[in-house]
Amino acid sequence: MKIVKLLALVIFSLGTTFSFAQKNDLGAWYMYFGNNKISKKWNWHNEIQYRNFDAVGDLEQLLIRTGIGYDLTENNNNVLLGYGFILSQPYVNGEKTENIEHRIFQQYITKQQFGRFNLQHRYRLEERFLEDDFRMRFRYLLGVNIPINNKEMLPKTFYASAYNEIFLHFDSPVFDRNRVYGALGYVINKNMRIEAGYMNQLQENKNRGQVQIGFYNNIPFGKN
Known part of the structure; x- marks a missing residue:
């Protein structure tokens, strides 16, 4: 019953938000994240993000990422090598354009728990192969999940989630963006959870908001 009420609230909230999307230049991101155990130490990361300039129909970016990770300690301190395909359709001088990026990335994730606070640090290095350029970028994300109606992240638990992520170029200008x-x-x-939230991105001295819906799948392959 709780999950039905939550979904109803999300649908109502998004419907209200999207009715003003065009006026407020508010975008929407629909995201799927998979982190599936292959064995006790190895995992497969798979991810799809469908990003729109408005509620739906005006594609801003389609991002597909995958990678293989390895836990240095039990269910923690994960190192991963991955690949990303990014199709972007930005507006340039009022006209919609299209470009494709291939991306290789390496990342390290470590987790900590302090009472109800579940912290995650993610360090990511990206090699970006654009159509007419090559760039390298470093990203650092600090995130936290806080269970609300239980002391731990157990089934049927509501939780608050937040993060801050900074992007830095290896060349000038060093600062890329902050989320x-x-x-x-x-x-x-x-093995499954959902989130509905809001993200503000600062880039080129401009702020832009994004409504986000995310689904997380951690179903393991076989018995580990």
Whole structure:
């Protein structure tokens, strides 16, 4: 019953938000994240993000990422090598354009728990192969999940989620962008959860908001 109420609230909230999307230049991101155990130490990361300039229909970016990770300690301190395909359709002088990027990335994720606070640090290095350029970028994300109606992130738990992520170029200008995010999430079961939230991105001295819906799948392959 709780999950039905949550979904109803999300749909209502998004409907209200999207009715003003064009006026407020508010975008929407629909995201799927998979982190599936292959064995006790190895995992497969798979991710799809469908990003729109408005609620739906005006594609801003389609991002597909995948990678293989390895836990240095039990279920923590994960190192990963991955690949990303990014199709972007930005507006240039009022005209919609299209470009494709291939991206290789390496990342390290470490987790910490302090009471109800579940912290995650993610360090990511990206090699970006654009159509007419090559760039390197470093990203650092600090995120936290805080269960609300339980002390831990157990099934049927509502939780608050937040993160800040900074992007830095290896050349000038060094600062690329910064993202600040807040959301309400629900743990469906031990392997699945959903989130609905809002992210503000600062880039080129401009702020832009994004409504985000995310689904997380951690179903393992076989018995580990």
